[in-house]
Amino acid sequence: MANKTIKSAIESMMFVWGEPLNIKDVADIFDVDKKEIYECCKELQEEYEQDGRGIVIREVNKSFQFVTRKENREFIERLCTPVRRRRLSQSALETLAIVAYKQPVTKGEIEAIRGIRCDRVMEGLMDKNLIAQLGRTDTVGRPILYGTTDEFLKQFEFESLKDLPPIEDIEGVIFEDDEPTVIIDGVAGQISLEELKKDED
Amino acid sequence: MANKTIKSAIESMMFVWGEPLNIKDVADIFDVDKKEIYECCKELQEEYEQDGRGIVIREVNKSFQFVTRKENREFIERLCTPVRRRRLSQSALETLAIVAYKQPVTKGEIEAIRGIRCDRVMEGLMDKNLIAQLGRTDTVGRPILYGTTDEFLKQFEFESLKDLPPIEDIEGVIFEDDEPTVIIDGVAGQISLEELKKDED
Amino acid sequence: MVMSYRVKLNVFEGPFDLLVYLIEHARMSIYDIRISEITKQYVEYVHQMQEANVNLASEFLLLASELLEIKSRMLLPRINTEENIEDRYEDPRTELVEKLKEYKKYKAIASMLEERLEESAASQEKPQEDLTEYTNEQDEYLVLDSPSFKKAFEDFLQRKKKLDEIRAHHVRTGKQRMTTEIRISNIKDFFKEIPAGERRNFMELIEKKEDKYDISVTFASVLQMMKEKRLGAEQRRLFGDIELYATENLMDDVVPDETPEEVVNGEQDN
Numbered sequence: 001m002a003n004k005t006i007k008s009a010i011e012s013m014m015f016v017w018g019e020p021l022n023i024k025d026v027a028d029i030f031d032v033d034k035k036e037i038y039e040c041c042k043e044l045q046e047e048y049e050q051d052g053r054g055i056v057i058r059e060v061n062k063s064f065q066f067v068t069r070k071e072n073r074e075f076i077e078r079l080c081t082p083v084r085r086r087r088l089s090q091s092a093l094e095t096l097a098i099v100a101y102k103q104p105v106t107k108g109e110i111e112a113i114r115g116i117r118c119d120r121v122m123e124g125l126m127d128k129n130l131i132a133q134l135g136r137t138d139t140v141g142r143p144i145l146y147g148t149t150d151e152f153l154k155q156f157e158f159e160s161l162k163d164l165p166p167i168e169d170i171e172g173v174i175f176e177d178d179e180p181t182v183i184i185d186g187v188a189g190q191i192s193l194e195e196l197k198k199d200e201d
Numbered sequence: 202m203a204n205k206t207i208k209s210a211i212e213s214m215m216f217v218w219g220e221p222l223n224i225k226d227v228a229d230i231f232d233v234d235k236k237e238i239y240e241c242c243k244e245l246q247e248e249y250e251q252d253g254r255g256i257v258i259r260e261v262n263k264s265f266q267f268v269t270r271k272e273n274r275e276f277i278e279r280l281c282t283p284v285r286r287r288r289l290s291q292s293a294l295e296t297l298a299i300v301a302y303k304q305p306v307t308k309g310e311i312e313a314i315r316g317i318r319c320d321r322v323m324e325g326l327m328d329k330n331l332i333a334q335l336g337r338t339d340t341v342g343r344p345i346l347y348g349t350t351d352e353f354l355k356q357f358e359f360e361s362l363k364d365l366p367p368i369e370d371i372e373g374v375i376f377e378d379d380e381p382t383v384i385i386d387g388v389a390g391q392i393s394l395e396e397l398k399k400d401e402d
Numbered sequence: 403m404v405m406s407y408r409v410k411l412n413v414f415e416g417p418f419d420l421l422v423y424l425i426e427h428a429r430m431s432i433y434d435i436r437i438s439e440i441t442k443q444y445v446e447y448v449h450q451m452q453e454a455n456v457n458l459a460s461e462f463l464l465l466a467s468e469l470l471e472i473k474s475r476m477l478l479p480r481i482n483t484e485e486n487i488e489d490r491y492e493d494p495r496t497e498l499v500e501k502l503k504e505y506k507k508y509k510a511i512a513s514m515l516e517e518r519l520e521e522s523a524a525s526q527e528k529p530q531e532d533l534t535e536y537t538n539e540q541d542e543y544l545v546l547d548s549p550s551f552k553k554a555f556e557d558f559l560q561r562k563k564k565l566d567e568i569r570a571h572h573v574r575t576g577k578q579r580m581t582t583e584i585r586i587s588n589i590k591d592f593f594k595e596i597p598a599g600e601r602r603n604f605m606e607l608i609e610k611k612e613d614k615y616d617i618s619v620t621f622a623s624v625l626q627m628m629k630e631k632r633l634g635a636e637q638r639r640l641f642g643d644i645e646l647y648a649t650e651n652l653m654d655d656v657v658p659d660e661t662p663e664e665v666v667n668g669e670q671d672n
Contacts, residue, residue, distance in 0.1 A: 055213065
């Protein structure tokens with residue numbers, strides 16, 4: 001039997017077998033001397049090595065086995081490691097948008113606009129490096145000012161903050177309504193302490 | 202990245218993956234156009250074919266997979282008994298034929314052609330992942346549409362649905378003998394039930 | 403006897419399969435079925451299967467009745483008048499022939515597929531390697547894009563506008579309470595920043611000194627926090643400055659916060 005036929009058959013057998021293939025077993029199948037099979041396997045090994053193939057032949061105690069080329073391990077790892085994709089929640093996106101359009105902005109201002117506490121959301125956004133602390137206001141209590149980061153620009157593919165998409169009606173909601181006093185316009189000043197205390201109970 | 206590096210990595214990945222490897226996934230890993238990966242795969246396929254290697258590359262709907270060379274089947278079987286796919290029943294094959302050539306197709310259309318209900322057969326084909334639901338028609342009752350899967354292409358060795366042999370070729374073969382002129386009226390089968398029963402044995 | 407029919411029924415995949423078999427066996431042309439002969443065979447066959455208690459699909463009986471109907475229509479005399487010439491006469495078999503042709507076509511495709519399946523079995527796949535060896539710590543990346551950013555924000559603005567309209571008309575108390583909640587949070591932050599136990603004047607908490615509402619909300623917030631034992635207060639004389647200090651309970655939130663689930667919706671796709 002032609003050397004080439006035997007080598008091709010060995011390749012098929014090694015591929016299916018998975019485990020190291022004993023040259024004795026192969027020699028029996030072809031009814032040839034196992035020395036001949038050994039030489040075929042060594043030739044194959046050389047061919048795969050020479051061509052820089054992604055699969056190479058490993059010899060294990062007179063048995064032969066296909067394995068992947070070591071240098072390619074990184075690519076295999078990338079193939080086998082699924083990427084976890086995460087999306088931002090609606091509340092994170094809202095908060096991020098308010099920071100983006102109104103920066104520099106305090107947490108209090110954001111909470112006034114959203115009407116809900118934002119501590120956790122803000123922490124999450126900071127962990128993801130999408131927003132950062134910019135400094136403090138000069139007002140009493142000196143609340144922290146927040147703004148978006150370069151990472152934010154990169155992730156959303158904005159070249160600069162000027163690239164933020166124009167949003168209709170943004171003025172009305174973000175830049176006029178954000179003061180607590182304005183929200184209950186006109187009524188605020190007239191409220192008595194008694195009323196307030198009643199509300200708390 | 203060098204073409205040779207990519208090809209070597211593809212070999213490693215195909216080997217590890219076992220199942221057909223999607224060129225899109227590979228393209229993502231190298232961050233190159235998937236057309237480039239497709240070409241690498243085709244080149245590899247050609248190389249394995251040319252060299253008469255014991256492993257060859259099979260294309261399945263823009264995915265590629267290592268399989269053994271058909272001509273070596275006998276040697277593999279002498280080494281071990283390969284895992285055989287269970288054969289498909291006649292009714293499964295008939296139903297699959299209709300889905301393959303008439304897709305997207307509803308169960309009602311299939312049943313009209315076969316003259317018998319197909320629920321069980323269809324379920325079986327779906328369990329084997331040879332057919333799948335594609336969606337629904339816009340017609341009244343919005344029946345489900347069925348089509349074949351990549352698994353179907355793989356098992357029947359079609360590179361894509363375009364590879365299905367043209368229906369006219371198949372039709373020509375069946376109906377050639379059926380031309381009315383060929384028949385000598387009145388002479389043909391005077392078959393009795395006894396004869397039919399004899400055939401059964 | 404019974405057995406032989408059982409075996410046979412398994413072979414026939416349906417009424418068309420049986421009919422095609424009978425027609426081919428009788429060496430008839432599908433285009434010229436001798437309907438009464440084939441009907442007789444078909445009906446007898448079905449009948450015997452019934453007698454043998456074979457569980458027969460109703461479709462077999464349906465085709466039997468169709469065949470009988472075609473047969474009876476074939477027996478109707480054709481009157482050769484001017485109006486009823488040959489080419490206007492519709493062969494009662496036509497529809498059946500079309501169906502059988504279609505069926506035979508797919509039967510032929512089925513056997514082509516069968517051959518291919520046999521052929522493809524000659525090449526062997528290999529099983530997937532153990533991938534755990536190659537599985538690393540998962541990379542995480544955020545799926546972000548400008549349209550979804552814009553959309554989320556616009557949705558929010560819409561909601562907010564509607565909400566504000568409603569609020570403008572009523573629910574004053576709710577609004578005030580919300581503002582108190584925010585102020586409590588601010589006060590909390592304020593005390594978090596200073597050394598524990600250090601005392602601060604109440605007026606330091608007020609952002610807008612001239613705003614009575616701000617003062618009263620802050621005062622109400624302080625009262626609330628005192629009630630919750632998160633702040634302590636001391637007033638040395640009537641109308642004097644109120645000194646405030648944080649207790650160890652400062653951070654105890656009574657106010658519901660947003661849950662972590664809301665913050666990040668992890669989603670896995672490979």
